[in-house]
Amino acid sequence: MFKCNSWVNTVFVFKLGLFFSAIALSANAADDGPEVGEPIYQLVDSNYINLAGGQINYSLNDLSIGHGALALTHHISINASDALNWDAVFPGYKEKYQGAIRRTEYSRETVPDWPWGLRENYEVTTVTDDIGTTQFEVNDSGQFEAMKNKNVTLKIVGSNFELTREDGTVVIFKRTSPNPSVLTPEYNARGYMTQIKYTNGHTITIHREAGADSIGSIGSTPIKSVTSNNGLQLKYIYDRHSRPLEASKRSSTNRPSMPADSNNWSYYHPSKIIALNNAVETCPILGNTCETQHEWPEVNYHWPDGMPRAFYIGSSLFSVTDATGRVTEFHHKALSPNGDIEDVTDGEATFPRIVRIKSNTGEEVGYKYKNTFALIPSGMSVWYAPTEQGVIIKALKNGRSTSYNVGTLMHLYGRPGTGDMQAFGGAYKSINSVRTKTTSTSPFGKKFTVPYLIESWNKKVHLSQDIINKVERIEDKLNQTTTEYHYDTYGRLVGVDGVNSQTIAYQYRYNGQCSSYKTCNKPTAISDRYGYGSTGRYTFYTYHNQSGQVQSIKNPKNRSGLIAEIKNIYQQYYATYINSAGVLANANEPIWLLSSSSTCKNSNMLNGNCSSNDKVTTTYEYGTGGAGNNLFLLGTTLTTQGEPTVRRTCFKYDKYGNQIEISQPKSNISSCNIGREYE
Incomplete structure (x- = not known):
């Protein structure tokens, strides 16, 4: 070890x-330039609950090699209430380098009291890279346009897609969908992430087993290595096997349609990843072997046999052992969709939930859930229908219990219309509540949901209720002050104002038209603090065009x-x-x-x-x-x-x-x- x-x-x-x-x-x-004082806020509390959606959100940095900005790092994240996440494009935890482009459902709208019912789905192009997810529509000019952050772009360049982030980083995706002669909203974009190019030339390359670029796929073969152009490597090793469910689960009739397919699961999910310095030695970029002369850090992943069905029967454990030998455990339990959520009967269509997380520091958080229902009008009658399965209601950490009340997103019977959802938490010195708003817009079927008020023990964060969802002001409960934030037409922060007797202000200036994303979203001038009635003193910045760094x-x-x-x-x-x-x-x-x-x-x-x-x-x-x-x-x-x-x-x-x-x-x-x- x-x-x-x-x-x-x-x-x-x-x-x-x-x-x-x-x-x-x-x-x-x-x-890379001065820190722009954009407000930082959290939706995830100290129990790892995202109060905007009521799901567990847990990120684990499990492997690293190198130093500083030129290090090669790895992490996994769980942004659902189970590590299986079966409905995702890539089931299992979110792998940092498992980026993809695909067409997905963004929202849907239903009018159930029409004689035959009316339902419309709104689909978009979803791009997932190493840091997050961005949704794109196709605008009237036949170009991809980001729905939220207009400073992020997506283009078809030859056989690839190129995602340019607002800091100028370019992420390359191998295109596996046909090249359209004209880009339309119906285009079914598909591809998988192959490279991350930072503005200074530092490049990370993802290597897959041959066959990943078949038409229609999104990278349907496993990652074999991740390398950087400063000589670092992450080598993925797969323990492919066909072991059956553990003996105690084999007679269960819960979810019989869910396969117990260890062979397929172990093909896509690595058993370990080894971090190497290629300045010292290397492992084959492809293949499934890594024989080394030196000792290197590695992370190991442990799934139960018979995945994915194992998660739908009784209790299951997914664990991660990092390079220091520390273990993070995700304890799961199959729950009932009916009646008493804990009382599972044989043959039910169960679903898995994380009931306990034990971190690699020994900290433990336990979780309890419930099923929610709603009264749905239909013509002259009303029917009682399930709305959500396994909604979080309680977390227990260090002997302190936190109750959650995650409101159910109401159905919208027509447009335009809005629906509110509120989640109450209250973890110690954490987030108390999050209010979100769902707004219907044109075309029918398109809705967006955004948080507009986040209240914690020490502040209130107010955000705009449009799809851009910028922070407008923050109320500090401790010192009784309010700070307002102002943006230009490109969404860049241009001013910070204190709204109280101790008024202060900052001002940020940028180049007007954006000609290079390496520099255009970085401020050319920032004022110091100043009170109203006085003039701020500015610090001016220029940038190195080739790398985007401060010149x-x-x-x-x-x-x-x-x-x-x-x-x-x-x-x-x-x-x-x-x-x-x-x-x-x-x-x-x-x-x-x-x-x-x-x-x-x-x-x-x-x-x-x-x-x-x-x-x-x-x-x-x-x-x-x-x-x-x-x-x-x-x-x-x-x-x-x-x-x-x-x-x-x-x-x-x-x-x-x-x-x-x-x-x-x-x-x-x-x-x-x-x-x-x-x-």
Whole structure:
């Protein structure tokens, strides 16, 4: 079993406190720009309940290798109340790299009291990548248009789909649907995720078993490896088997139509994933073997035999063992759709629910559920119909019980119309309630549901009730203040105002027309705090066009008339690692990294020069030579114009990407490239 270091063995630890610390960057040596103060809010409480829908929402970071922004990480998430999630495109937990494009039902509308009934489904193109899901419609111009965030785009480019996120990251999907001559709302888009390209050139590639790109599929073969162009790899291993249900479940008649198909389940769901540094060694990109000379971190997944039917009979356990040997357990139980939800009789069409989660820290949360029903008018009569199965009603954590009342989304008998849903929680120092609104719009069948009021123990968050669903204001219960948020036509935050006696404000400025997503959604100027009746002082930003990273920062003039300005220079670097042919070689594609950063010690900067010849420059080293190199920051060298002193700080890493040594700036090291090979 691999045990990763939870500490850093710093042999020469030294923290250099500089008055010009604005140019000091982390060991990632990257600057993607200032943090825009968009409001952050949560819908998931401390019991892992998403109060907008009443479902369990649990994310587990289970594997990582590398360092900082150039690390390769893995996580799984469960966003339903069971880990099976049978109705999903890819049943089971949400795998970070199992991205897909497909046509799905977005909403439906029913008028049940018509003589023959009327029901219409509204379908959209749903894109799932490594960070979330975006829905697209086809507009009147025959183009994909995001329903919520207009700064996200989707295009057909040759044999691929290209999703561009608002930060400029491009996600590539192999297109397995036909190429339409004209894009219409009826187009059945299908594809699977193959690459994630960040703006600085850092690229993650997903490798599948052959046959994934058959027409109509969405990546119907399993992932075999995930690799990065700085020499890191996640190797997926599958323990394919045909083991039957455990003996105690074989005689059950619950859900006989649900297959006990271990062979198929184990084909698509890995038993483990191994994280390797290809600068040291590699495993086959495809295939199902990974014989290594070194010890590498791995995560193991444990499903019961006879999946998926096992989850519909009695109690079942899905567990995850991470690289440190810690176990996360998801305990399931098959529940009844009728009467007493806990009282299951043989032959029922049961459904699974998570009844207990035990985290890898030992924390446990238990859950209870109920079935809900509604009175539905139909002509001259009313009938009693089930609406939801297994709705959360209680969670128990650390001896503290939290009750939930998740309202059922009401049926809409015509349009336009609205329906409200409210979920009450109350976990300790957590979310108390979430109000959501469902609005019908044109065409018939299209509805959207958004949260518009989130109340927690310390604040109220008010959101717009349109599909964009931006935060409009936040009321702080503790200090009795209200903050309002304002946006431009592109949905970018342009102002933050305090609505109370202690008024403050921020202002953000952007380039007008968006010509490059690498830069256009990043602010070109941000004001400091100021009260009404005064004028804000702005800090100005420019960006490196090729990578989207900050190229310059110009601060407001201080009382001495000096303007602190920072200039950054970027350079392309190639990682060196063992490729799929087993040869140590440079990567095919480079990564833009910060090579130097400069400012003036006590004067103003003009055209990159300091008026008093007192430029302070920090250069960044990533290693040279023929040995394996993941482009982790190896050192920084600080020099001041006119001064002979050179301050060099070196960083050393182990093969897993843990930073294990930091040298003192006065340690007389001539080059941080010396001894950079992994131990």
